[in-house]
Amino acid sequence: MKKRKATQAMKHEYAIKPDTTVILPHYDANGVLNALICNAEGFYQVGLTPYDLMDLNLRYRGSSMRGAMDGAEILVHGKMNPIVLDKEMNMVFFPSTSPRKSDCVWFALNCVLSSIAIDKTHTQVNLSNGSAVTVNISKRTFDLKLNRAYELLYKIRQRRIEFEDPTMRLHSTYHLCVKENGVNYEAGHIS
Numbered sequence: 245m246k247k248r249k250a251t252q253a254m255k256h257e258y259a260i261k262p263d264t265t266v267i268l269p270h271y272d273a274n275g276v277l278n279a280l281i282c283n284a285e286g287f288y289q290v291g292l293t294p295y296d297l298m299d300l301n302l303r304y305r306g307s308s309m310r311g312a313m314d315g316a317e318i319l320v321h322g323k324m325n326p327i328v329l330d331k332e333m334n335m336v337f338f339p340s341t342s343p344r345k346s347d348c349v350w351f352a353l354n355c356v357l358s359s360i361a362i363d364k365t366h367t368q369v370n371l372s373n374g375s376a377v378t379v380n381i382s383k384r385t386f387d388l389k390l391n392r393a394y395e396l397l398y399k400i401r402q403r404r405i406e407f408e409d410p411t412m413r414l415h416s417t418y419h420l421c422v423k424e425n426g427v428n429y430e431a432g433h434i435s
Contacts, residue, residue: 254304258290258297262333265355265371267294269346277346284373294350295343305330319399326353326393331400338393340379349379353393359386
């Protein structure tokens with residue numbers, strides 16, 4: 245895969261926030277793929293593709309789409325995995341299809357209330373703000389993606405708990421200083 249440069253500057257309107265419910269693909273009047281950011285107040289169009297919008301937000305937070313996908317692959321095995329946009333705020337998003345596809349819709353895990361089968365290939369997703377989005381995937385496929393996103397969030401929380409376990413904390417103090425050869429460290433004396 246070709247390495248992408250972060251050429252786009254982060255603007256306020258590009259920010260994916262905790263109230264962002266879904267990111268939809270949308271073609272403008274010139275046929276250029278853009279993203280619709282949907283949140284509690286409505287939705288608005290930005291001049292980036294959904295993929296580039298997600299990547300820009302990840303880069304702004306010190307990661308990248310590639311890093312987020314690699315991290316998710318370690319914790320939940322499969323293809324088209326969810327990604328963690330912001331671990332501290334529990335912002336997990338999952339794609340409706342391959343993230344590189346132009347029809348990919350990104351759902352915020354914490355904003356999905358339910359899914360209803362419209363027919364074999366369409367699912368209505370009900371969101372926490374009372375809105376609904378119909379996507380071109382089966383309910384079964386959508387629910388699998390939703391469950392994988394919950395699995396990722398669960399595993400992240402479990403790993404955080406493991407490292408907060410008191411038995412993993414250091415119970416002794418130490419002072420280390422460089423040996424005379426200037427390479428290795430050894431126990432020293434506190435002055």
